[in-house]
Amino acid sequence: MAKEKKFLTCDGNQAAAHISYMFSEVASIYPITPSSTMAEYVDEWAAAGRKNIFGEVLRVQEMQSEAGAAGAVHGSLQAGALTTTYTASQGLLLMIPNMYKIAGELLPAVFHISARALAAQALSIFGDHQDVMAARQTGFAMFFSGSVQEVMDLSAVPHLATLESRIPFMNIFDGFRTSHEIQKVEEMQQEDLIPLIDQDALKAFRERALNPNNPVTRGTAQNDDIYFQSREAANPFFEKVPDIVEKYLNEIYKITGRKYGLFDYYGAEDADRVIIAMGSVTEAIKETVDYLNAKGEKVGLVAVHLYRPFKAEAFLACVPKTAKRIAVLDRTKEPGALGQPLYMDVKDCFFGKADAPTIVGGIYGLSSKDTTPAQIMSVYENLAMNMPKNDFTIGIVDDVTFKSLPMKEEVAVDEKTYEAKFYGLGSDGTVGANKNTIKIIGDNTNKYCQAYFAYDSKKSGGFTASHLRFGDDPIRSTYLVNTPNFVACHVPAYLHLYDVTKGLKKGGTFLLNSVWSKEDVGNYLPDNVKKYLA
Incomplete structure (x- = not known):
């Protein structure tokens, strides 16, 4: 008898925290937006006595800075405890x-x-990816997820692979677009992941721990000779x-299908x-690929999960032999570089x-x-042109260096999903009410749902827009609602x-x-509103 699927309506941070709690014994934390709620979740679960895979309550320690958190992670690992942390931006740079x-x-x-x-x-x-790209030279493996469901499915892979390989991992997903996007996803269960742990590698890690009864020399200084x-x-x-x-991706496939x-x-x-990309944009590209291919075009996407180490043979095997033009x-942004990091890697392949x-x-x-x-x-x-533009930008109008591609009118590529947009004021209750609405739909119906909340950094008293979607199929629209079926303006x-009625669908x-x-x-x-209503 097939195991019944369990669904959870959560954001990307909760999905990552859910998995990391299972595999961790110590979490050394310091808050920084947009990673803070991961640490908040594990702290809350530890306080409630939740047990990890090892039957223990996670030990959570808040430090005085991200540098201190990273130092505590280092020391805890040397002592033989499986340790994690959560960070972003300048916090990552300090680590x-x-x-x-x-x-x-x-x-x-x-x-994470x-x-x-x-x-x-x-x-x-x-x-964006500026922070993780600034840390790509450290020797950490870099693993990317593109949606809340992918974060739930794949966050176990770095935990399992790091034990066997001894290479530390960054488990990366897009700040806000994935970390704060609420989706209805299939929940990974602890009992399904326990058998995947390499017990021999875990035992070896414990045995390498610093121990006064088995002294070793570490942290030495080496000269030019060695x-x-x-x-x-x-x-x-x-x-x-x-x-x-x-290997572990294949094991996850057996669990999730x-x-x-x-x-x-994809395509x-x-x-x-073909477009090459990683992170949440891959979901929007998949929607676009389906839309264009349905019109007779021949386009595709290669989504990158393991960025470091970059396995060229696996990448080349993934690109269709028919591909004549590729956009990465x-x-x-690396000012002064001949190209951005992923682009340079693809060129080298x-x-x-x-x-x-x-x-x-x-x-x-x-x-x-x-x-x-x-x-x-x-x-x-751009790829279809005789001489495709290189070193371009999208999403902005560059009137300084003229690198931007032409802006096009937004189109609805998914007509099956119901879309709603709510304009509000920070702290007026609009965002909170919509969070409750989407969780009610996700937890009490068979509908898939998505919520994303756009607000400026002032938050309280500032502009807010709640973007809600729900439908019968998983939602891949990792962008704001631009062609809504429903618009509410509370201010x-x-x-x-x-232009509050912009994009509002006919009817x-x-x-x-x-x-x-x-x-x-x-x-x-x-x-303009009168014109629409007329």
Whole structure:
């Protein structure tokens, strides 16, 4: 008899915390947006006495800074305790010195990262990949998930693989777009994951712990006679990581029925234009691929899961042989570089290959800049040109260096899903009410659901927009609601500040919450709203 599926309506942070709690004995934490709720969840569960896979209550220790948290992780690992932490942005940067030590000493660990922008010309709390790309040289393996369901399914893989490989992992998903997006997902159960733990590797990790009864020398200083050689001696450990990760991905497939690889291809078997990307944008690209292929085009996507170590053979096997044009999308910016990190890796994979496709690169989504199907269509249209533009941007109008691709009108690529948008004011209860609404739908109906809340960094008293979707199929729309069936405006002043009816579908519903009477309301509506209602 098939095991009954258990569903949970949660965000990406809760999904990651749910899995990390199972595999961890110690969590050394320091809060930073948007990762903070992961630590809050594990702290709450530990206080309630929840047991991990080992039948123990997780020990949670809050430190004085992210640097202190990373140092505590390092020390705890040396003492033989499976240890984790949760961070993002500048917090991750503060951990880099200890990350070099943890990786250099081959200590198995998992850092859960809700990837976020770095403070450059200004601070931003929103999501992109600048922080994790700044840590890619530390020796940590880098594993990406693209949706809340993927975070739930795949977060166990870094925990299992780090034990067997001795290479520490960053388990990465997009800040806000995945960390704070609420979805109805299938929940992973502890009893399904227990048999996957490599008990011999766990025993060996315990035996390597510092012990006064079995003294060893660690943390030495090496000179020019030996440092280089000992650095290279770690190569075999890194070379084994992709195969180990692939093994555990296959085990997850047996549990969930969802197939994942180091790289996943989605689209036409004979695609001539392919996008390479990682993170939440891959879900939006899948929607766009289905939409374009239904119209007779031949396009596809390669979604990256294991970014470091990068296994070129697995990547090349994933790209259709028919691909003539490739666009690589990076969610980071390295000023002055010849190209962004993923783009350069893809270029290197094809270097010297006969009949190699034309490869161009572009930047998207910095600081949670929304990335929509219309923008993805621009990328595929760029690839169809005789000379595709390289080093492009999407989602903005670049009137300084003119690198941006043309902005297109938004289109509804999923007509089956009901979409709603609610305009509110920070702390007016709109966001809280919509969170409750989507959880009621997710927990008490057979519908799939999604909620995402857009607000500025002022939060209380600032602009908020709640983006809700629900339908009969899993929802892949990792972007804001642009073509709603329903719009509610709870702040009448917004009528003159924002185009609140923009994109509202024909026959849609507009709800205005105001103090005006039915007879007087027409006197206060701007012309564009009147035009829509007419």
